[in-house]
Amino acid sequence: MSIVVKADAGARHLLSGDEAIARAVWEAGTRVSTGYPGTPATEILETLAQYPDLHAQWSVNEKVALEVALGASMAGARAFCAMKHVGLNVASDPLMTLTLTGVLGGLVIAVADDVGMSSSQNEQDSRYWGRFAHLPVLEPADSAEAYAMTKRAFELSEQFQTAVLLRLTTRVCHVKSLVALGAREDRPAAGFTIEPARWVMVPANARRRLPLQLEREQKLAAYAETCDLNTEETGSDFRVGFVVSGPAALHLREAFPNAPLLKLGLGYPLPVERVRTLAARVDRLVVVEETEPLVETELRAAGLTVHGKDILPRIGELTADVLAPPIRRLIGEPEPTPTSAPRPAAVGGGLFPRPPTLCAACPHIGVFSTLFAMRRKVVIMGDIGCYTLGAGHPWHALDSCIAMGASLGMALGIDKAGGKSDANKAVLAVLGDSTFLHMGMQGLLNIVYNRGNVTTLILDNRTTGMTGGQNHPGTGHDVHGESAPRVDFAQLVEALGIKRERIKVVDSYDLPLLFRTIRDEIKVPEPSVVITGRPCTLIPEFERRTPHQVLEDRCTGCGNCMDLGCPAITVRRREQRVLDGETFDATFTTIDSRACTGCTMCVSACSHSAIVPIANAPSTGACS
Amino acid sequence: MTALSALNILVCGIGGQGVMTAAEVLAQTAIDHGFDAKKSEVAGMAQRGGVVTSHVRIGPRVLSPVIAPGTVDILAAFEIAEALRWCDQIRAGGRVVANSQQLVPPVVSGGLYTYPENAVGLLHTAGTTAGFEVRVVAAGDIAATLGDRKLINTIMLGALADSLPFPAEAMEAKIVERFQARKPALAALNRQAFAAGRQAARA
Numbered sequence: 120m121s122i123v124v125k126a127d128a129g130a131r132h133l134l135s136g137d138e139a140i141a142r143a144v145w146e147a148g149t150r151v152s153t154g155y156p157g158t159p160a161t162e163i164l165e166t167l168a169q170y171p172d173l174h175a176q177w178s179v180n181e182k183v184a185l186e187v188a189l190g191a192s193m194a195g196a197r198a199f200c201a202m203k204h205v206g207l208n209v210a211s212d213p214l215m216t217l218t219l220t221g222v223l224g225g226l227v228i229a230v231a232d233d234v235g236m237s238s239s240q241n242e243q244d245s246r247y248w249g250r251f252a253h254l255p256v257l258e259p260a261d262s263a264e265a266y267a268m269t270k271r272a273f274e275l276s277e278q279f280q281t282a283v284l285l286r287l288t289t290r291v292c293h294v295k296s297l298v299a300l301g302a303r304e305d306r307p308a309a310g311f312t313i314e315p316a317r318w319v320m321v322p323a324n325a326r327r328r329l330p331l332q333l334e335r336e337q338k339l340a341a342y343a344e345t346c347d348l349n350t351e352e353t354g355s356d357f358r359v360g361f362v363v364s365g366p367a368a369l370h371l372r373e374a375f376p377n378a379p380l381l382k383l384g385l386g387y388p389l390p391v392e393r394v395r396t397l398a399a400r401v402d403r404l405v406v407v408e409e410t411e412p413l414v415e416t417e418l419r420a421a422g423l424t425v426h427g428k429d430i431l432p433r434i435g436e437l438t439a440d441v442l443a444p445p446i447r448r449l450i451g452e453p454e455p456t457p458t459s460a461p462r463p464a465a466v467g468g469g470l471f472p473r474p475p476t477l478c479a480a481c482p483h484i485g486v487f488s489t490l491f492a493m494r495r496k497v498v499i500m501g502d503i504g505c506y507t508l509g510a511g512h513p514w515h516a517l518d519s520c521i522a523m524g525a526s527l528g529m530a531l532g533i534d535k536a537g538g539k540s541d542a543n544k545a546v547l548a549v550l551g552d553s554t555f556l557h558m559g560m561q562g563l564l565n566i567v568y569n570r571g572n573v574t575t576l577i578l579d580n581r582t583t584g585m586t587g588g589q590n591h592p593g594t595g596h597d598v599h600g601e602s603a604p605r606v607d608f609a610q611l612v613e614a615l616g617i618k619r620e621r622i623k624v625v626d627s628y629d630l631p632l633l634f635r636t637i638r639d640e641i642k643v644p645e646p647s648v649v650i651t652g653r654p655c656t657l658i659p660e661f662e663r664r665t666p667h668q669v670l671e672d673r674c675t676g677c678g679n680c681m682d683l684g685c686p687a688i689t690v691r692r693r694e695q696r697v698l699d700g701e702t703f704d705a706t707f708t709t710i711d712s713r714a715c716t717g718c719t720m721c722v723s724a725c726s727h728s729a730i731v732p733i734a735n736a737p738s739t740g741a742c743s
Numbered sequence: 744m745t746a747l748s749a750l751n752i753l754v755c756g757i758g759g760q761g762v763m764t765a766a767e768v769l770a771q772t773a774i775d776h777g778f779d780a781k782k783s784e785v786a787g788m789a790q791r792g793g794v795v796t797s798h799v800r801i802g803p804r805v806l807s808p809v810i811a812p813g814t815v816d817i818l819a820a821f822e823i824a825e826a827l828r829w830c831d832q833i834r835a836g837g838r839v840v841a842n843s844q845q846l847v848p849p850v851v852s853g854g855l856y857t858y859p860e861n862a863v864g865l866l867h868t869a870g871t872t873a874g875f876e877v878r879v880v881a882a883g884d885i886a887a888t889l890g891d892r893k894l895i896n897t898i899m900l901g902a903l904a905d906s907l908p909f910p911a912e913a914m915e916a917k918i919v920e921r922f923q924a925r926k927p928a929l930a931a932l933n934r935q936a937f938a939a940g941r942q943a944a945r946a
Contacts, residue, residue, distance in 0.1 A: 133767070133774055133782070261781070261808070294783040294808040295770060366808070373807040440811040470828050471856035473757065473848045475793035512850055681853060686792060689852035706854075713892065 124169040128302035136291040139262040139298045140229060141166035143269035144199045147225070148306025149173055151191035153184035155557065156586035157203030158238040159292035160231035164201050165589070168598040172303070177589055177598045180523070180557040181206035185213050185228065192226040192282075193318065196308035197273055201229040204245050205522065209558065211248070214282070216320050218252040219328040221280040221335070224308060225273035231287040234409045235436045238585075240503065240520060242434065244411040245286050249387035253336045256284045256387040257348065258364040262296045268384060270301075271348065279335055279342075286386065288409060290366040290436060340388035349390050351397065354379030358450045360401030362394055362414060362425070367407045367437040374439040375446065389414060391421045398423055405430070405446060409437050477508050479687035479711075480661075480718035482580055482653035485627035486549070487514035488683045488724070489634050497641065498533055498541060502526040502550035502559070505584040505655075509549070513684045517549060526550045527562025531571040545641030548575045553583040553591045556606065560615060566646050567616035574640045575648045578627070579608055580655040588658050612648045621647035628653055630723045656716065664717030665732040669708050673729035676705025680721040680730065687714035688721060749802030750908060751810040755829045756821025757846055758795050761896030765819070766797035768900055769907070772917045773801040776909040783808035792848065794825065801908065819903050821882070821895060822846050823862040830866060835874040840902050840944060841866060842895065844883030878902070880943040885936070891929075894936040901940025911941060 123138045134142070141163050144152060152175045154164035168175040178184035181202040191198035202210065207230045214228075230248070233239035249256035257272050259265040265287065272283040316324050343349060354360070354377055361380040363371050368382045381397050383389070398404045406415040406427040415427030430445040431437060447454060477484050487509040490499055494516060501507055501517035502525060509517035519529055530548035533541060548566075550559050555577050566573050583589040590596040595605035609622050621643065623636045633651070640647040654660040669680075669691075676696060680688050688708050696705040710721070712733060722730045752769060756762040763784055770782040784797040798810045813832060818839040820826030826841035833839060843863055851858050859865055863879055870877040882898040897918055904911030915937045922930040 133770055133780065290783065290808065294781055295767065296781045296805070296808070297774060297779065370807045370809065436809075438809045438811070439807055469859075470824060471848065471851050471858065473792070473794045473825075474850065475758070476849055478792075512855065513853055684849065686849050689847060689849075690854065693854070 120169050121166050123166060123300070126300050128300060131297055131299045133295045134262050134266075134298045135162060135293055135295045136259065136262045136265040136287060137162035137293070138166050139266035140201075140269045140285070140287075142298070142300055143266045144227070145170045145173060146301050146303050147270050147273040148197050148304035149199050149273070150196035150224075150306070150308055151188060152176075152199040152201070153178045153187045154201040155179070155181045155184055155206055156553075156583045156589040157206050157231070158586055159233060159289040160201045160203050160206075160229060160287065161586045161589065162292070163229060164598065167199075175598050177591060179592060181210040182212060185210040185217075188226055188228070189213060189217050189222070191308070192222040192224040194224065194308050194311045196224040197226075197306050198224055199227050199229070202231070203239065204230060204232045204243050205239065205241065206230070207245055207248060208243075209523070214248065214252050216325075217282055218254055219320055219325055219332055220318055221328075221331070222276060222282055223280070224306075225276035226282040227269065227272040227276060227285055228282055229269075229285040229287060231289070231292050232410075234288040234290065237289055240522070242410060244409075244413065245284070246386055246413050247411070249284055249286075250413065253332050254282055254284050254387075255279070255339050255385060256286050257384060258286050258386040259291055259384070260364075260366050260368045260382075261291065261294060262298050264384070265291055266298045266300075268348070279339060281335055281339075286365070288365055288436075294366075336388060340390075343385050343388050343390040344392050346385060348384035349393060350382050350384065351393070352380050352382070357401050359403045359405055359446060360397050361405050361407055362397070362418070363407040364414070365409055367409050367442075370437060370439040371407055371442055374443045383414070386414070389417055391418070394418055394423060395421075398425075403449060405449070407431065407437055407442065410434060474511055475508060476511065476686055477505065477684065478656045479685055479714045480656050480716040480720075481505070482627040482651060482655070483509060483578055484684055485630055485633055485653075485720050486576060486578055486651060487516045488720075489630060489637060490514065490516035490547070490549075491682070492634060493638065496543070497545050497547050498530075499547045499549055500526040500530040500533065502548075502554050503585075504551040504554055504578075505580075506549060506551055506578055507585075513682060522558075523554055524550065524558030524562050527559055527566060527573070527575060530573040530575075531562075531566050531569060534571050534573055535569075546573050547641070548573055550575075550577065551584065552577060552579040552581065552593045552608070553589075555608070556592055560611070563612060563617070563646075563648070564615045571646055572644050573646055574637065575612075575646070576637070577608055577612075577648060577650045579650055579652050581652075581660055582655045582658045584655045584657070588655065608650050612650075617646055617648050621645060622650070623647070624650045624652060626653060627651035628718050628720050630720055661716075664719075666712040666715035666717055667710055667719070667722065667730050668712065668733045669710055670729045670731060671707070673727050674707050675727050675729070676707045677727070678706035678708070679724045679726065680708055681706055683721055683724050685721060687711045749800040749805050750817070751815050752799040752801070752817045752819060752903075753810055753815045753829060753832055754797045754799065754819045754821070755825045756795055757825065758792050760795070760821045761893065762795040762821060763797055765821075765896040765900050766799050768914060768917055768921070769799045769903075770801070772909055772914045773799075775917065776913060778908070779803060779805045781805045781808040794828070796829065817903065817906055819899055821899055823866065823879075824859060826866050827859060827862055827869070830869050830873070830875070833873065833875040838876040838878065838906060839866065839870065840878045840880065840899070840906065842882035842899060843879050844881070844895075878944050880940060882940060882943075885939045885943060889932060889936055889939070891932065894933065897933045897936040898940035898943075901937035901942075902944035904937070904941050905944065
């Protein structure tokens with residue numbers, strides 16, 4: 120159990136932003152918390168699920184998560200939901216109307232932007248949602264602020280009867296710092312009251328709510344002018360002042376410790392008059408915000424002269440080393456002499472990269488080495504998950520990655536476009552179990568309905584792999600790991616209209632069968648689904664077996680096992696060999712017995728029976 | 744570390760080596776000794792065999808959780824090529840404590856790239872050129888002798904222990920405490936690994 124779950128009120132602990140938020144949500148008396156896994160927000164709900172006295176759930180997607188949280192709020196309960204930035208795109212439909220109804224029980228939506236894009240497909244700025252949906256946005260800088268602002272967010276939510284956005288970034292979620300903890304409040308739910316004018320957003324009712332939404336926004340703007348969520352620092356060097364929010368505030372204080380600044384904890388609505396007061400005290404005003412110039416644009420519209428993205432980057436984190444040079448140039452201060460060591464020659468630039476790769480025995484390896492073998496005959500629309508790594512070395516067998524479940528729609532589009540170069544190719548959609556349940560079902564139904572010719576591969580590894588192994592409706596377990604109803608993928612896709620004879624469930628370790636199955640299904644001019652069912656190697660369901668070895672006297676150096684892309688197989692030596700009068704580069708391999716778990720995929724890749732189990736080897740070797 | 748500035752420790756390695764756990768132990772021990780500390784990592788997809796780094800900043804009060812380029816006081820490198828990758832972040836007068844072990848990624852064994860020859864020698868040369876101290880420990884060999892690859896991070900913490908603003912024994916106690924709570928059977932082995940790492944760094 121996480122230390123933050125057990126910790127007593129008054130204790131101080133080193134916590135990540137995610138853990139601190141979870142603790143604050145629990146302390147706020149929240150009764151319902153929801154989410155869908157997504158880096159860097161995943162750990163918020165994972166931590167919340169450890170508290171026995173609130174309901175936590177992994178929802179099938181973020182839209183459903185927000186709707187569940189809204190329902191709880193309508194019943195008077197404090198409710199919370201967490202997601203990554205792209206998740207709020209999915210949840211934006213309810214978001215844009217719940218801003219009209221407002222809330223009853225406090226409703227806080229944590230949305231984590233991946234500034235710097237460590238693990239995301241884009242770098243969007245979720246502060247836009249505050250403007251778009253007329254909702255207040257809180258922007259903590261570190262764990263202690265994340266904790267305090269989460270509690271304040273619930274109070275604000277109830278005071279102004281609005282959902283509150285808690286805008287996080289990777290640098291808040293995944294940094295650990297000290298947080299002092301409190302106790303849980305008791306917040307019973309009063310229950311749902313039938314009130315159609317409030318909750319039934321037909322045009323007549325919604326029209327009456329519109330002015331209330333704008334009135335609320337004005338009240339929040341007035342609140343921003345006085346509230347202590349926004350803080351001024353007087354400073355002593357008046358050459359430049361700053362308006363700053365989020366973790367950039369910490370970087371900025373380090374780079375310019377004596378500068379006057381206004382730190383926005385309530386990032387929207389803006390306290391324009393407080394900015395005006397600061398502007399009058401300094402020679403120049405710079406807006407420091409990650410990532411889009413939202414505050415800057417609004418301040419300019421209010422008639423203020425400010426710098427911002429004219430001198431600072433619009434991409435990535437605004438760390439101290441990024442901030443200092445352009446701001447020094449602005450105030451005409453010379454660059455300090457660099458103290459860093461010169462990069463030693465022949466060390467940095469020439470060094471090999473170390474890209475992430477699939478694990479030894481990962482069931483996706485079988486799928487992508489099979490797709491690699493038929494590479495010229497297929498277009499492969501991909502999706503979001505570990506299997507996106509199929510785009511990389513050595514498979515190069517995944518041709519797109521856009522959004523959750525998008526593989527299916529894109530595949531149908533390529534099919535219907537009837538492009539010249541695609542005439543002799545089959546179109547595949549490849550996605551995982553969790554992604555299919557999140558937003559893939561609709562895409563498959565759409566393929567069936569529109570009579571598309573797409574072969575869909577559902578890589579069911581029984582977990583949400585890339586985010587660290589979270590449960591979903593296909594795993595048979597809930598967020599706590601307790602037994603839960605488990606969807607049957609074959610039955611599900613049959614219900615969506617895939618013919619029973621076009622649904623194939625295969626073992627992804629059985630490479631010949633997998634190859635034959637995909638080859639046969641892509642020939643059939645109608646939608647088909649191939650489901651692979653081996654579990655992820657990182658979950659308890661995975662079974663380690665006897666590690667294997669390469670028998671040197673049988674290995675011919677053909678290198679076929681290397682083409683699998685298993686990280687446990689490495690080259691022992693290379694040499695030139697002559698076969699039937701032709702010279703070829705022979706690659707002799709070896710298997711790391713500590714990493715090998717005996718999946719036997721390489722056994723079927725080896726036509727010389729050179730890969731065999733290690734006699735007397737323990738079947739459960741230590742393996743990272 | 745002066746009264747106002749922070750001690751910057753960059754821990755680097757490969758997904759699965761225990762980089763983040765080691766960084767957490769460093770930060771925890773610092774806090775137990777009355778320091779402020781922040782620990783930051785952007786591991787991303789690194790769990791799948793990629794590069795992992797963790798920033799640990801220790802001081803009276805730490806603001807930014809990010810170590811500015813070229814201001815690393817101590818680089819703790821869990822793999823020798825990673826030491827080469829990150830050594831340009833060390834300030835003049837700083838120190839690297841590196842595991843001499845070589846972990847070859849698939850892009851190298853597949854023939855796309857080569858692993859640098861004599862990586863330990865290159866690191867020493869870099870240290871001489873750029874003015875940082877180099878300490879190399881064979882944490883991989885020590886772990887193999889002790890019988891568990893997962894001991895690398897404890898061995899490396901032992902190797903770092905005499906470079907920190909708190910007693911080595913405090914960090915050892917922190918590691919043992921963590922194992923007592925989760926895997927008590929491994930507490931004694933980790934104590935041994937810590938001592939072996941500490942000894943190796945002194946040699």
